Amino acid sequence: MKSPLPRRTVLRSLACAAAWSAWPAWPQAAPERNSYSLSVVPQFPASEIHRDWTPLLERLAKDTGITLSMTLSANIPRFEADLLDGHPDFAYMNPYHQVMAARAQGYIPLVRSSKSLSGILVVRKDSPIASVRELDGKEVAFPAPNAFGASLWMRALLAERERINIKPVYVQTHSNVYRHVIRGKAAAGGGINSTLLQEQPEVQSDLRVLLDTPGAAPHPLSAHPRVPARVQQLVASALLSLTADAAGQALLKDVFGGVPVRADYARDYRPLEQFKLEKYVVTDTPG
Numbered sequence: 117m118k119s120p121l122p123r124r125t126v127l128r129s130l131a132c133a134a135a136w137s138a139w140p141a142w143p144q145a146a147p148e149r150n151s152y153s154l155s156v157v158p159q160f161p162a163s164e165i166h167r168d169w170t171p172l173l174e175r176l177a178k179d180t181g182i183t184l185s186m187t188l189s190a191n192i193p194r195f196e197a198d199l200l201d202g203h204p205d206f207a208y209m210n211p212y213h214q215v216m217a218a219r220a221q222g223y224i225p226l227v228r229s230s231k232s233l234s235g236i237l238v239v240r241k242d243s244p245i246a247s248v249r250e251l252d253g254k255e256v257a258f259p260a261p262n263a264f265g266a267s268l269w270m271r272a273l274l275a276e277r278e279r280i281n282i283k284p285v286y287v288q289t290h291s292n293v294y295r296h297v298i299r300g301k302a303a304a305g306g307g308i309n310s311t312l313l314q315e316q317p318e319v320q321s322d323l324r325v326l327l328d329t330p331g332a333a334p335h336p337l338s339a340h341p342r343v344p345a346r347v348q349q350l351v352a353s354a355l356l357s358l359t360a361d362a363a364g365q366a367l368l369k370d371v372f373g374g375v376p377v378r379a380d381y382a383r384d385y386r387p388l389e390q391f392k393l394e395k396y397v398v399t400d401t402p403g
């Protein structure tokens with residue numbers, strides 16, 4: 117369901133609303149189908165996302181008879197715009213995307229990793245920078261403005277807690293962030309532990325963690341309310357049941373980074389509303 121307002125206006129109104137006293141009436145669930153669309157936040161290169169997700173989606177189709185057809189956006193801002201317009205039936209998104217998508221379209225979190233997510237700020241291993249305060253006035257690389265742990269929450273902490281002003285540079289993916297720092301194109305860069313650990317050993321060894329954010333519930337796989345409740349539960353239950361065999365566990369680790377659990381918006385993502393991160397949401401329309 118598209119808004120008659122320009123996307124920039126819609127996003128700004130979402131970002132300024134810390135919480136709504138009444139949620140809109142979401143569209144009725146559509147009739148069941150055997151194929152649905154899936155959008156995955158492009159925090160990794162497309163080749164890596166396809167490598168990790170395709171085997172899991174093939175197993176899901178085999179176990180449930182439901183096909184999730186994955187589409188990848190060119191960048192995170194485009195992913196966000198499509199998400200907030202309600203295009204994908206299912207979406208794998210970061211924690212604050214979930215807050216924004218729940219407000220905009222009523223997306224329902226189904227499953228998430230049992231591990232918490234925390235952002236990291238890295239510098240070159242041989243960098244003379246020893247404290248966060250030394251980054252005041254310097255360029256810091258981030259994958260995208262609203263990447264949760266790697267950018268949104270990190271920028272909020274640097275401004276509100278550390279009281280420093282940085283010059284953010286957005287380079288589209290976590291991998292690009294780490295390489296920008298290693299090549300000296302930025303004094304520091306924002307990422308998350310799980311993406312750093314997936315990098316080549318030589319990349320990891322060239323970087324040093326300067327700051328960690330507090331932990332939060334990680335990325336959920338969520339469904340638009342038009343997806344029938346039975347289909348939502350079938351997909352969620354099938355993913356959770358993969359922990360029963362070694363092959364399934366390997367598929368889950370590649371995508372979720374560990375054992376998945378059922379997600380709950382009120383418990384897992386509503387607490388993020390109190391941090392007023394909407395102040396740091398960047399709402400420019402993607403190109």
